[in-house]
Amino acid sequence: MKNWNRLSNQATRRIIPMACATALAVAFAVSLPAHAVQVTPPDVPFNLQPDAGNHPFLVGHAIGTQNYVCAPSGNGVAYVLFTPEATLYNDDGDQLITHFFSPNPDLRDPNKSAAVVADGAIRATWQSKDGSSVWAKVHTDAQGVSASFTPDKTAVPWLLLDKVGVEDGLTGGNILSKTTQVQRVHTTGGVAPQGPGHGCDSLSDVGHTAFMDYTADYFFYTDQ
Numbered sequence: 579m580k581n582w583n584r585l586s587n588q589a590t591r592r593i594i595p596m597a598c599a600t601a602l603a604v605a606f607a608v609s610l611p612a613h614a615v616q617v618t619p620p621d622v623p624f625n626l627q628p629d630a631g632n633h634p635f636l637v638g639h640a641i642g643t644q645n646y647v648c649a650p651s652g653n654g655v656a657y658v659l660f661t662p663e664a665t666l667y668n669d670d671g672d673q674l675i676t677h678f679f680s681p682n683p684d685l686r687d688p689n690k691s692a693a694v695v696a697d698g699a700i701r702a703t704w705q706s707k708d709g710s711s712v713w714a715k716v717h718t719d720a721q722g723v724s725a726s727f728t729p730d731k732t733a734v735p736w737l738l739l740d741k742v743g744v745e746d747g748l749t750g751g752n753i754l755s756k757t758t759q760v761q762r763v764h765t766t767g768g769v770a771p772q773g774p775g776h777g778c779d780s781l782s783d784v785g786h787t788a789f790m791d792y793t794a795d796y797f798f799y800t801d802q
Contacts, residue, residue: 709747768792
């Protein structure tokens with residue numbers, strides 16, 4: 579964990595943009611270790627526990643930013659998340675995965691807007707260095723309540739997300755293709771700026787952006 583502790587103290591605002599995610603995956607297109615690594619699931623509240631039959635197979639420690647844009651909201655304006663930009667590392671400090679938002683290629687997960695039919699919904703995306711990817715949305719229970727937990731109001735919430743799409747890499751990489759659920763836990767930072775004086779006070783500020791440093795652990799689950 580020594581290397582990870584060093585990395586976590588060097589959170590950067592400059593993570594590879596979404597537009598470069600595919601190129602990054604190709605550049606890093608090497609196989610992950612062949613030997614199985616036992617992953618211990620984190621302690622989480624009941625609502626963040628994965629579905630029965632699922633077990634964690636991979637964990638990544640994320641360093642990056644939660645990126646917000648000032649947008650109209652009600653009678654005023656507010657910062658709205660438009661993408662995370664993060665890199666996930668293993669305990670030895672090796673890069674494993676990039677994290678961002680992108681359209682889900684599975685068209686069974688459509689956009690809510692009927693005007694946009696060419697792509698699936700914009701979802702949280704994780705892309706392994708072998709090119710494989712998983713898209714996920716926040717899990718909801720039978721009453722429609724989102725699987726979220728906020729132990730620290732200065733940090734983005736912990737989440738449980740369900741897979742809504744997967745894709746193998748261009749060269750056959752498939753480490754993330756077996757993902758069924760993802761947990762985001764142990765978060766620090768990343769919340770949108772609050773109050774006046776942060777660049778989102780009036781309609782004249784619409785379009786202003788804020789890149790907020792954050793860290794988190796992401797656990798990837800499978801039922802295989």
